[in-house]
Amino acid sequence: MKLTEEEKMSEKTLDAELVTQAQQGKMSAFELLVNRYQQRVANVISKFVKDRHEIQDVAQEVFIKVFRALPNFRGDSSFYTWIYRIAVNTSKNHLVSRSRRIQNTQVEFEDAESFNTNEDQRNLDTPDAVYARGELEQTMSKAISMLPEDLKAAIVLREVDGLSYDEIAVKMDCPIGTVRSRIFRARDAIDQALRPLLQDESKRKQNVR
Amino acid sequence: MSDKSNQNISELMDGELSSDCSRFLLKRMQSDDALKGSWNHYHMLRSCLQKEHSAPLLHDLGAAVVSQLNNSKVANMSHEKSPKRFLKAFSGMAIAASVALVAVFSFNNLNQFESPSNNMVFAKTSKQLINPPNASVVRVEQPANYSRYPSLTPQVQQYINDSNTSLTIPVYYNTDYVNSVIIQRQLNSTQIPADE
Numbered sequence: 001m002k003l004t005e006e007e008k009m010s011e012k013t014l015d016a017e018l019v020t021q022a023q024q025g026k027m028s029a030f031e032l033l034v035n036r037y038q039q040r041v042a043n044v045i046s047k048f049v050k051d052r053h054e055i056q057d058v059a060q061e062v063f064i065k066v067f068r069a070l071p072n073f074r075g076d077s078s079f080y081t082w083i084y085r086i087a088v089n090t091s092k093n094h095l096v097s098r099s100r101r102i103q104n105t106q107v108e109f110e111d112a113e114s115f116n117t118n119e120d121q122r123n124l125d126t127p128d129a130v131y132a133r134g135e136l137e138q139t140m141s142k143a144i145s146m147l148p149e150d151l152k153a154a155i156v157l158r159e160v161d162g163l164s165y166d167e168i169a170v171k172m173d174c175p176i177g178t179v180r181s182r183i184f185r186a187r188d189a190i191d192q193a194l195r196p197l198l199q200d201e202s203k204r205k206q207n208v209r
Numbered sequence: 210m211s212d213k214s215n216q217n218i219s220e221l222m223d224g225e226l227s228s229d230c231s232r233f234l235l236k237r238m239q240s241d242d243a244l245k246g247s248w249n250h251y252h253m254l255r256s257c258l259q260k261e262h263s264a265p266l267l268h269d270l271g272a273a274v275v276s277q278l279n280n281s282k283v284a285n286m287s288h289e290k291s292p293k294r295f296l297k298a299f300s301g302m303a304i305a306a307s308v309a310l311v312a313v314f315s316f317n318n319l320n321q322f323e324s325p326s327n328n329m330v331f332a333k334t335s336k337q338l339i340n341p342p343n344a345s346v347v348r349v350e351q352p353a354n355y356s357r358y359p360s361l362t363p364q365v366q367q368y369i370n371d372s373n374t375s376l377t378i379p380v381y382y383n384t385d386y387v388n389s390v391i392i393q394r395q396l397n398s399t400q401i402p403a404d405e
Contacts, residue, residue, distance in 0.1 A: 003225070003227055007227050007228060008224060008225060008226065008227060008228065009221070009224065009226060009227070009228045009231035009232075010224045011222075011223070011224040012224075013224075013228070014221065014222075014224060014231065017231070017232065017235060018235070021235070026239065027275045027278065027279065028238075028239035028240070028245075028275075029235070029239060030271070030274075030275060030278075031239075031245070031271035031272060031274070031275045032235070032238060032239070032245070032248060032271065033271075034270055034271035034274050034275075035245075035248065035249045035252060035269060035270065035271040036222075036248075036252055038252075038267045038270040038271065039252070039253070039256035039264070039266065039267055040256075042264035042265070042267050043263045043264045045264060046263050046264035047263075052264070052265040055264050055265060056265070056267060056270070059264075059267065059270060060270065060273060060274055060277065063270065063271075063274045064274060064277060064278060067274070067278055136257065136266060137257065140254070140257050140258075144258075155258070156258075158223065159254075159255055159258040159259055160258060160259065164223075164225075165223065165225050180216065180219075180220055180225065181216070183219060183223070184212075184215065184216040184219040184220070187219050187251050187254055188212070188215060188219075190254050191247070191250045191251065191254065194250065194253075194254070195250070198250065198253075198268060
């Protein structure tokens with residue numbers, strides 16, 4: 001069944017819904033928001049802070065500030081634009097508090113979003129992080145390569161090219177229901193491949209704590 | 210957890226699920242850890258596929274953030290309810306009230322020092338305060354000043370008057386003098402007239 005745009009809950013509306021619930025004090029709604037934006041926020045922070053443990057600490061600080069500032073969020077800008085500003089300010093404050101020199105005094109929105117423009121900073125990761133990321137990427141690449149062609153095409157068109165379901169349906173010449181199913185099956189297959197790794201990571205974190 | 214729910218999550222994060230279903234699913238996700246896990250993993254997949262991870266990949270930061278927020282809430286609440294805090298405030302108020310009371314009485318006493326008194330020896334210098342002058346007793350006179358307390362009842366005024374005229378306990382005294390005064394008074398009261 002094809003839904004009209006009015007019937008769908010757009011990503012922006014989804015954010016607004018979660019924000020409203022979080023403003024009402026629903027912590028579980030805020031948890032979903034954090035997990036939705038954690039990686040994008042961490043990427044912004046990594047432009048200022050190099051140490052991976054510090055990145056995680058600053059990311060946590062950013063989201064705590066976000067939660068406390070939620071009553072002031074009126075939705076004039078998108079939720080991500082708002083937390084982006086908080087992330088930049090928190091990162092700079094973190095550097096000032098540590099009396100560190102800010103290497104990139106002016107990081108543009110697009111630069112902070114772009115991974116490829118900061119190749120040099122990738123090399124600053126610890127070997128541990130590189131290994132962990134490598135293992136995750138390898139597992140994911142392997143899982144994607146093992147996907148049937150129709151699932152692989154659907155997930156790449158969605159996540160890499162950013163096409164809507166309608167556009168993918170046109171491109172793949174199939175009903176929109178099939179697109180829904182293919183994208184989900186692709187995600188599920190990759191998720192199944194990654195779960196053991198993520199569970200190991202969770203156990204390792206619990207042991208460290 | 211059904212595949213249908215996970216498919217709905219997949220559609221929800223793409224903005225392709227109906228509003229009604231989305232709201233229902235959001236509610237369910239908040240109380241279902243398995244669905245929450247799928248939400249987390251699908252977003253992580255997105256980050257990986259979009260090469261969106263110049264930072265180390267974060268996994269379930271939300272749980273850590275919410276835990277920290279809850280802890281700080283609990284800490285704040287316990288801090289607010291702490292009896293120590295109440296006692297601290299109460300003791301502060303008590304100290305302030307005591308200081309004010311002492312200040313009021315000191316002011317009154319200072320005024321009373323200015324009034325002359327019969328048969329009294331007053332310390333005039335700081336040295337005399339430490340080493341009283343050649344008198345056995347140095348006392349601070351505390352005459353009743355009725356005009357300051359117009360609201361006092363006649364009975365209270367009478368009491369103050371009586372107590373003011375009776376023998377007062379000196380501020381600086383020696384026990385020999387007090388004892389001799391007391392003995393003298395006892396002798397006077399029991400003395401038999403000479404003509405008897």
